[in-house]
Every structure is written in C-alpha cells, then in structure tokens.
Amino acid sequence: MLKQDVFLCNLDDLDEQEAIELSIDQRPLFAVRQNDNLYAYWNNCPHAGVPLNWMPGKFLDLDKTFIQCSAHGAIFGIDTGKCVAGPCVGDHLSRVALKQKDNNFYVAADQHLPNPPINLRAQALADLEDN
Numbered sequence: 001m002l003k004q005d006v007f008l009c010n011l012d013d014l015d016e017q018e019a020i021e022l023s024i025d026q027r028p029l030f031a032v033r034q035n036d037n038l039y040a041y042w043n044n045c046p047h048a049g050v051p052l053n054w055m056p057g058k059f060l061d062l063d064k065t066f067i068q069c070s071a072h073g074a075i076f077g078i079d080t081g082k083c084v085a086g087p088c089v090g091d092h093l094s095r096v097a098l099k100q101k102d103n104n105f106y107v108a109a110d111q112h113l114p115n116p117p118i119n120l121r122a123q124a125l126a127d128l129e130d131n
C-alpha cells in the first residue's frame with residue numbers, strides 16, 4: 001500500500017503524447033499526456049508480465065496514437081489502457097490512481113502496489129549461471 005502521495009510531474013513538463021516514467025518501491029509506472037490529461041499505468045504488460053518499453057520513456061507506437069508493448073507488439077488505448085490489438089486483446093493495463101493539484105500530478109496514496117514486473121534480463125543471467 002502506498003502510504004503517501006508521490007509527485008509525478010507538472011503537466012507542463014510534458015508535450016502532448018509524451019510519456020514520463022517513475023519507479024516506486026521497484027514498481028515502475030509511466031504516464032502519457034493526451035489532450036491536456038494525464039493517464040498513468042503500472043509498467044507491466046498483461047500479456048507476459050514484463051515492462052512495456054525497452055527504451056527509456058518510449059511507450060507509444062510510431063504514430064503516437066497508442067501505447068505499444070515492445071515485447072510482442074500489443075497496443076493499448078492511451079486513455080483506457082485497453083488492449084485493442086495483439087496477444088492480449090480485451091485485457092487492460094493496470095491504472096495508477098493520480099491526484100491533481102493545479103497542474104501538478106501525484107501518484108495517489110492508499111493504493112495497492114502491484115508485484116514488480118518480471119525482469120527477463122535478470123532471469124536470463126540467472127539461467128546462464130545455473131548452466
């Protein structure tokens with residue numbers, strides 16, 4: 001459970017269709033500005049439980065219309081988090097509850113923290129050491 005609000009960003013810090021990342025207790029999250037709103041999700045793909053991005057801050061498809069998972073290409077609505085194409089159609093990203101004070105956005109206290117995403121790189125390194 002998150003005990004206190006955590007500052008995320010000021011809306012003016014982001015251009016339209018730009019994302020920002022943050023990690024709270026090893027739980028990464030991201031937020032995307034669209035139409036002067038901010039939509040935030042835990043960075044954990046519902047398909048395989050891995051982070052969606054492989055480059056810092058890169059969460060959108062080429063047209064910057066959808067959130068896209070870099071692992072298998074699933075695409076999600078920015079405002080809904082719903083997967084509209086790919087291997088997990090109909091599933092949703094897990095939304096992060098935000099609080100807004102003026103133009104400042106905070107990750108809201110009193111929300112459940114998800115399990116950290118699967119770290120494929122660490123898993124692969126551990127597998128190599130075992131063999």
Ligand code: FES
Pocket residue numbers: 045046047048049050052069070071072073074086087088
């Ligand atoms: S892990 Fe995201 S589409 Fe497969």
